[in-house]
Amino acid sequence: MEKRRKIAVGMAAGVAWAMAVLVGAAVFVELPVFALMPTIMTAFFAPGLVMIAMVGRLAQRRFFDEAIVDGGALAGAAEIDRRVLVNTTEQLVLAMAVWPAAAVLLGPEGPGVILVLGVAFAVARLAFWAGYHVAPPLRAFGFAATFYPTVLVAFWALWRVVV
Numbered sequence: 001m002e003k004r005r006k007i008a009v010g011m012a013a014g015v016a017w018a019m020a021v022l023v024g025a026a027v028f029v030e031l032p033v034f035a036l037m038p039t040i041m042t043a044f045f046a047p048g049l050v051m052i053a054m055v056g057r058l059a060q061r062r063f064f065d066e067a068i069v070d071g072g073a074l075a076g077a078a079e080i081d082r083r084v085l086v087n088t089t090e091q092l093v094l095a096m097a098v099w100p101a102a103a104v105l106l107g108p109e110g111p112g113v114i115l116v117l118g119v120a121f122a123v124a125r126l127a128f129w130a131g132y133h134v135a136p137p138l139r140a141f142g143f144a145a146t147f148y149p150t151v152l153v154a155f156w157a158l159w160r161v162v163v
Helices: 002-028 033-042 045-063 076-105 107-134 136-162
Strands: none
Touching (some): 002 107, 076 107, 076 136
16 A cells, blocks of 8 residues: 555646646746747657657667567566657647647647646656656656646636636
């Protein structure tokens, strides 16, 4: 049960991160509305750079390991890196489906919010990656810190449409 409690603390910290990211972006990052389209087009650059690092690290592991160089089944650290890459791909697809519409629906806050979401995503994915190798609570934080900002910005955008 102790492990689940630590994971729950990591998840709660990820939710707090999500709130801080969105509130901080809305309050402190002001970009002109005409920057919306360029911001949407570049918001995924930082997450893309993190994915480049993940793909590169996995390729490096394959190249230098005789057991997997020919495409064999992954194990150990290489398997962890594969799982991180798969989850990051899932999270990025989710973000790409939600963030652009949220940026438009949020009006004046949209450009700043989506810019901060991209940078925060990259940081959270690095935390997830490191956490997966080190300890489950760190992994839980990285997962939640990536997932919940996307969920919360979707609800915020829907709220703007309704109200």
